[in-house]
Amino acid sequence: MPGSAAIELASPANRTQITRALLRLRELILSGEFAPGERLSELPLVERLGVSRTPLRLAFTALEHEGLLRGLPGGGYVVRGFTEADLRDAIELRGVLEGTAARFAAQRGSGRDQLRTLRTINDAIEELVHQADYESFENYVELNERFHAQLLALAHSPMLDRALDGIVSLPFAGPSAAFVFTEAELPESRDVLIVAHYHHRAMIEAIARREGARAEAIAREHALLALRNLEIVLSHREVLEQLPGARLIALRPSATEPLT
Amino acid sequence: MPGSAAIELASPANRTQITRALLRLRELILSGEFAPGERLSELPLVERLGVSRTPLRLAFTALEHEGLLRGLPGGGYVVRGFTEADLRDAIELRGVLEGTAARFAAQRGSGRDQLRTLRTINDAIEELVHQADYESFENYVELNERFHAQLLALAHSPMLDRALDGIVSLPFAGPSAAFVFTEAELPESRDVLIVAHYHHRAMIEAIARREGARAEAIAREHALLALRNLEIVLSHREVLEQLPGARLIALRPSATEPLT
DNA sequence: GCGCCCAAGGCTGCATGCAACTCAGTACTA
DNA sequence: TAGTACTGAGTTGCATGCAGCCTTGGGCGC
Known part of the structure; x- marks a missing residue:
């Protein structure tokens, strides 16, 4: 999986909930689980990933800077297409x-x-x-x-x-x-x-x-x-x-x- | 102020608390208010910027990706020097x-x-x-x-x-x-x-x-x-x-x- | 006197409740 | 019929309480 280890940035410590959410979410996106342009809502992902909304949001922002997600003007994120x-x-x-x-x-x-x-x-x-x-x-x-x-x-x-x-x-x-x-x-x-x-x-x-x-x-x-x-x-x-x-x-x- | 308008990324809507914290914090850093390597703690900045910890943290991560802050392995952020x-x-x-x-x-x-x-x-x-x-x-x-x-x-x-x-x-x-x-x-x-x-x-x-x-x-x-x-x-x-x-x-x- | 251990303070990570905003659907009016 | 205003659900933005971690200082033992 190239790029998965690229931006570690290890901002907060590893093995945190943020990391868990980030890795799992990136995997889901790259596997094509979501279509490009599809909106990712927090609540469904909360139960799916087993983390709460706070670390999930931080994972969102990380993936946005990484280029896999795009932030919407009114809030929320969509999967980016290429x-x-x-x-x-x-x-x-x-x-x-x-x-x-x-x-x-x-x-x-x-x-x-x-x-x-x-x-x-x-x-x-x-x-x-x-x-x-x-x-x-x-x-x-x-x-x-x-x-x-x-x-x-x-x-x-x-x-x-x-x-x-x-x-x-x-x-x-x-x-x-x-x-x-x-x-x-x-x-x-x-x-x-x-x-x-x-x-x-x-x-x-x-x-x-x-x-x-x-x-x-x-x-x-x-x-x-x-x-x-x-x-x-x-x-x-x-x-x-x-x-x-x-x-x-x-x-x-x-x-x-x-x-x- | 070059670069200040560069990464807007407008992830969540503008005129939010995050934006407020981001703009003010960036201004403080660029003005040399903090020395390179100095650790930025959340609580003192909470009262100084008038926003709560949640948006402040998001501003931290944004500034990290922007290159002005560096995340510590044990958590927390320091001002980056060049x-x-x-x-x-x-x-x-x-x-x-x-x-x-x-x-x-x-x-x-x-x-x-x-x-x-x-x-x-x-x-x-x-x-x-x-x-x-x-x-x-x-x-x-x-x-x-x-x-x-x-x-x-x-x-x-x-x-x-x-x-x-x-x-x-x-x-x-x-x-x-x-x-x-x-x-x-x-x-x-x-x-x-x-x-x-x-x-x-x-x-x-x-x-x-x-x-x-x-x-x-x-x-x-x-x-x-x-x-x-x-x-x-x-x-x-x-x-x-x-x-x-x-x-x-x-x-x-x-x-x-x-x-x- | 030096080093180690323990304890306490401060700090961050996380979860959740509440409020405000957005958007969609609907009903009412011109 | 078209347009507008309203209402409701769903969603995100924000704040704060709690728990666990790291650090640091002091005290005790060697």
Whole structure:
């Protein structure tokens, strides 16, 4: 579940009623339990989630800032829907921001051992790229997330962390979200992983050589790879269903099943 | 007060107790009433703001997401401080995102009349650039904000809006924040306005010609202008005081007044 | 004298009652 | 028939009481 661990913000302590409500509610929304635009009333959810209205409201506001809910002028919240254009923009924005992270990393080039960590992660990825079993894939996703997290760490910019959080918290915009289709063993899957791994290597090289502009360009192109994945997913409806929050996406009429 | 109107999010209706608490509390924080790292307790603020604990807490969470407060693991909130590096990064990130907005505008080039609106705003700015009185300056700031808002509108990207909101909501990162020093009539002020206006014109031209890369580069450089302003402000402590949220900034020792 | 433990105060997390607001449906009037 | 005003249900906004947590200070034991 990408993005679920993104905005923890741990404002009040964890394992509170707020956290309970937040996790459960986010799960319900991403599972498509509510239709986009549907209003979420407090009282029905109170008994459904087993928390009282106060923490539930705080969970609402958290989800609003996270982008999954939208506040109504007269009070109350509705589930937010996304268009295909939103998905594309979110992914491209992630590319822009990760590109900035890569550039910062190259320009500032502080942590020598931090860069080594990045290399270590990527070496581990290399061993998985050519494997086809499901477990390897799960490991790949895990390592891929760590790679991107480490890249961000190399940038040494809390402000950049914040900005990227706002994008990655969306269910489909994380660095691994679009890989879901690989699970379905679509034929295009293998090559994408190889290219992605090449991007990682090139990025590391550019950062090590302090080639900021190149590092930025590669990171952007790397995200566009996810965009390509998304196009594939959008054209395979049976795979799309596995994408978290798929029910929140308003498909273009052309991609929609005919009205029966 | 840049950024104060940024995240309205109008979640619950306006003119509520939450809004009252939010506006007043933000004002108090930006005015430097609380030191960075200082803990904000609910009860003292309840009597000070005249609202009860419930809306106050919601205001806390809003300010946390806005970036002015930080939640403690054990509960409670502290005022967040910023380093000079944070300021620089925030401004540079605004440049990156506004650059993306300009590129989107160039690539998508939808609204012909929207672009005309941008031109109209900039024509109005042109008449003010060479005036020196205070009223003109206020109008300039107003028009400058509108220019940047309109540029964002041209991008037609709600996701981009969101990302930029997260940056601009910071008190010193808005497109006009660094212009405060002009009020103090520092000698460098005039030329900056002229260059900024040139950037605006070049941006419009690039967008009209669908030159995405150029539009992006100009917008980035345009933000770096604010960065230069910031450097000037940071070296004039008497002007710095006028920057909203100045008391939240941890100055480098070199720029700090000697320990007396 | 130093360190640990205990207790008390203060603070936040949570639940719930009350009030005000919004919206929908209906009936009445022009 | 169309428009308006009213009423009612449902919902959210707000305040406050209570309970549990963390912190801090003092006292006691080693």
